[in-house]
Amino acid sequence: VTTKHPVTELTAYIDGALAPAERVLVEAHLTACQACRLEHARLARAVAVLASLPRAIPSPSFEQGFRARLAAQKTARRERRGPFERGLWRWLAPTLAGVAASVGVVLYTGSRHRADEAFVAEHLDLFESYEVVASVGAVDRPEDVQVVAHLQELEARP
Amino acid sequence: MPSDPDAALMEAFQGGDERAFRRLFEKHGRAMVAFCNHFVRDGARAEELAQDVFLKLHASAARYRPTARFKTFLYRIASNHCLNELRRGEYAARRAVDPDRLGADRAAPTDPDTLTGPAATPEENAVAASLGRAVQALLAALPEKQRGAFVLARLEGLSYDEVADVLDTTVPAVKSLVHRATVAAAAALAPAAGEEAVS
Numbered sequence: 001v002t003t004k005h006p007v008t009e010l011t012a013y014i015d016g017a018l019a020p021a022e023r024v025l026v027e028a029h030l031t032a033c034q035a036c037r038l039e040h041a042r043l044a045r046a047v048a049v050l051a052s053l054p055r056a057i058p059s060p061s062f063e064q065g066f067r068a069r070l071a072a073q074k075t076a077r078r079e080r081r082g083p084f085e086r087g088l089w090r091w092l093a094p095t096l097a098g099v100a101a102s103v104g105v106v107l108y109t110g111s112r113h114r115a116d117e118a119f120v121a122e123h124l125d126l127f128e129s130y131e132v133v134a135s136v137g138a139v140d141r142p143e144d145v146q147v148v149a150h151l152q153e154l155e156a157r158p
Numbered sequence: 159m160p161s162d163p164d165a166a167l168m169e170a171f172q173g174g175d176e177r178a179f180r181r182l183f184e185k186h187g188r189a190m191v192a193f194c195n196h197f198v199r200d201g202a203r204a205e206e207l208a209q210d211v212f213l214k215l216h217a218s219a220a221r222y223r224p225t226a227r228f229k230t231f232l233y234r235i236a237s238n239h240c241l242n243e244l245r246r247g248e249y250a251a252r253r254a255v256d257p258d259r260l261g262a263d264r265a266a267p268t269d270p271d272t273l274t275g276p277a278a279t280p281e282e283n284a285v286a287a288s289l290g291r292a293v294q295a296l297l298a299a300l301p302e303k304q305r306g307a308f309v310l311a312r313l314e315g316l317s318y319d320e321v322a323d324v325l326d327t328t329v330p331a332v333k334s335l336v337h338r339a340t341v342a343a344a345a346a347l348a349p350a351a352g353e354e355a356v357s
Contacts, residue, residue: 009333012337058188
């Protein structure tokens with residue numbers, strides 16, 4: 001039996017947080033030491049009282065309130081992100097249009113293939129659309145590009 | 159796929175699955191309110207803090223790595239948030255002078271799942287109220303690290319390993335913190351529980 005009182009170990013012993021070897025030592029000490037038995041009983045009572053305390057539960061509006069705050073956070077995040085991406089597209093759109101136009105001119109003058117002309121014309125229209133749409137701030141996100149790309153399909157529907 | 163099911167949900171959320179995040183909220187939201195309430199002892203404020211924790215979680219999901227248990231990740235966010243809340247002097251001052259708060263703690267709802275047996279007698283209610291106030295005073299008096307370890311281990315049921323992860327410290331340190339706080343609790347709660355205080 002150890003003569004050193006396992007003061008700090010008593011709480012861990014109650015919590016079942018000791019290694020098996022430590023646990024055996026504490027149990028042996030408790031058998032022989034009345035002072036530690038009393039301290040153990042006192043701590044165990046406190047632990048039991050604390051474990052019996054009721055827990056607070058949320059009000060019925062807790063979840064709904066959270067969803068509202070989450071929606072507001074998402075909106076705020078989108079608004080913060082918007083100006084950057086809009087600015088990016090305003091910068092990119094004229095550049096892309098210029099590149100497309102140059103390619104178109106080269107292909108138009110350098111080639112007689114109608115298929116290529118059609119390809120360029122089709123994409124030139126698209127780049128010009130980007131420029132127009134971006135200039136009024138309608139393209140906020142890269143995914144919007146896909147929508148713009150398929151605008152003609154939407155218009156063709158009855 | 160991680161073995162921790164919550165970590166798997168978090169990974170799904172990182173991949174864009176908002177339903178996974180919702181499941182995490184449904185699973186841990188109530189516990190988070192109870193956890194925050196241990197710090198502020200104010201039901202409405204505890205709900206706000208718990209919501210803050212999940213908003214932070216939503217916004218910082220990219221930082222989560224499945225090598226960490228989700229529970230310790232969540233409680234780490236919550237511990238930091240609650241302790242920051244307590245450090246804000248104006249909150250403590252507001253609580254000290256607001257007369258509307260005086261009965262708020264006693265009026266906080268309690269979890270019916272934890273209530274067993276027949277309805278409590280007036281004497282039992284008085285003892286429970288007295289214990290609640292004693293715990294509140296105890297938590298307010300404990301040093302910050304002891305309070306964090308005590309709430310996590312003693313009131314939330316986390317293992318010492320988990321508490322060490324949450325508080326970013328060692329298991330022996332947690333053992334010492336929890337022990338000292340439990341000794342303080344034994345002294346503080348004895349009168350409220352109808353026992354003689356033993357120092």
